Amino acid sequence: MTITLERSADSLAPIALPTISRMVGVGTASTGTSITQPELLELLAIDDPKVRSVFLNSAIDRRRLTLPEPDAAGRRAPEPQGELLAKHKRLAIEMGSQALQACLKKAGASLSDLRHLCCVTSTGFLTPGLSALLIRELGIDPHCSRSDIVGMGCNAGLNALNVVAGWSAAHPGELGVVLCTEACSAAYALDGTMRTAVVNSLFGDGAAALALISDGPGETRPGPRIIKFASFLITDAVDAMRYDWDGDLNRFSFFLDPQIPYVVGANAETVIDRLLTGTGLRRSDIGHWLVHSGGKKVIDAVVVNLGLSRHDVRHTVQVLRDYGNVSSGSFLFSYERLVEEGVTSPGDYGVLMTMGPGSTIETALVQW
Structure with a gap:
């Protein structure tokens, strides 16, 4: 199947390009506590004026974060790497499940319709990957094909979209989903350095899913x-x-x-x-x-x-x-x-x- 790209009147003739697939539903989710930048500065007891300025001039009003619980003195101690990995697994599954189901609802589909699941995350490492864990968690057909994109960071959602668009083109009429789930709270270091402040002032927890389908013969979807x-x-x-x-x-x-x-x-x-x-x-x-x-x-x-x-x-x-x-x-x-x-x-x-x-x-x- 091809589409024609319209050109301006003074351009050459139109060009036909292949349609890869359609975006037919999107859903998002977030978890944890909704917290403002001033509230976070208070919770972390940050007094350094330069560090405070990074938080307060970020154009961010609030974010969703899952921070360590305070101790008896009200201090929030840094979590060991093992605890952070466990947090990532828990939050990634929780948010990912919610975003995936919201996306499928928008697409007018159900979990039983899913044929390929591509999961993206850079805020923790999982083996087996998040796709396998979600298939088990949600009771998705174990024959569902899957892929995991790990460690590519903030650009990785489009890398995954490229992968699933190619899969979709090869499987017309079948449903594929890109799921990005990032538990940024599991990548936080609680210290007073400027390096840490730049990261801690910026990232929040969230997941987003996008459903893709290629039109089959004679089909035209919205x-x-x-x-x-x-x-x-x-x-x-x-x-x-x-x-x-x-x-x-x-x-x-x-x-x-x-x-x-x-x-x-x-x-x-x-x-x-x-x-x-x-x-x-x-x-x-x-x-x-x-x-x-x-x-x-x-x-x-x-x-x-x-x-x-x-x-x-x-x-x-x-x-x-x-x-x-x-x-x-x-x-x-x-x-x-x-x-x-x-x-x-x-x-x-x-x-x-x-x-x-x-x-x-x-x-x-x-x-x-």
């Missing part, structure tokens, strides 16, 4: 069609976002280079130009931008370098405000809000964009 993907690995910044073992803390610790927003912004045009190459489309033809809620400076850098308006990234900004950075599923939280807004029209084009370790920018072009 939902945007995925047309094309484009990626860009910024090899000069391969160490700018990383998850390292901290021997002093005896646990893993996430690192974000302060130059990341500028690195992402400076390379945003490169990957978007590649995405649109051969389609006859210009950036001005894109009506909907669903950008990863990576942080205020990241969003601002993308806006400036791509010439976007604040309206273009309204959902990205709102998700950051209400949930913080929920890693790989952030762009699906924005997509859910766009669906609920009900402003898309047939023929509209959209760009999905995520950024993460590598450093990597992932994109997808869709059409309603």
Whole structure:
């Protein structure tokens, strides 16, 4: 099956591109305590003015977090790595189950319809993978095919979408789901360093699921069609976002280079130009931008370098405000809000964009 991309009057003839699959349902979930930035500063007893400023100037109002319980003196001690891994497993299954079922309900489907489950997480390591644990937890048909994407970070939702879109194209009419579930509370280090503050001020817990189906012969389903993907690995910044073992803390610790927003912004045009190459489309033809809620400076850098308006990234900004950075599923939280807004029209084009370790920018072009 192919679709025709419309070109402007002064362009060449239309180009036919293959339709990969359709996005037919989205659902999200979060768990833990909804906590504001000032409340979190108080709970963690952070007094350093520089650290406080990182929290209070983040453009985040509140996030969902599952923090360690306070001791008798009211202090919250750092959790050992083993406890953090157990927390990740528990929260990932809890949030993932809720997001998956919400997504299927939106798609008018049930667990018995599921034929492929691709699970994404970077906030803990599980063997067997999350897909196997959810199949057991929810009683999904054990013949359901599955895949797990681990450790790719905030960009991984689009890597998974690429995988499941390919699976969907090979299995017309069958239901596949991308499930991103990130228990960022299980990747927190509770100390007073600026490195830790940058991470602890930003990430929140959340899960998001997206259902995909390719039209079978003679079928036309509602939902945007995925047309094309484009990626860009910024090899000069391969160490700018990383998850390292901290021997002093005896646990893993996430690192974000302060130059990341500028690195992402400076390379945003490169990957978007590649995405649109051969389609006859210009950036001005894109009506909907669903950008990863990576942080205020990241969003601002993308806006400036791509010439976007604040309206273009309204959902990205709102998700950051209400949930913080929920890693790989952030762009699906924005997509859910766009669906609920009900402003898309047939023929509209959209760009999905995520950024993460590598450093990597992932994109997808869709059409309603």
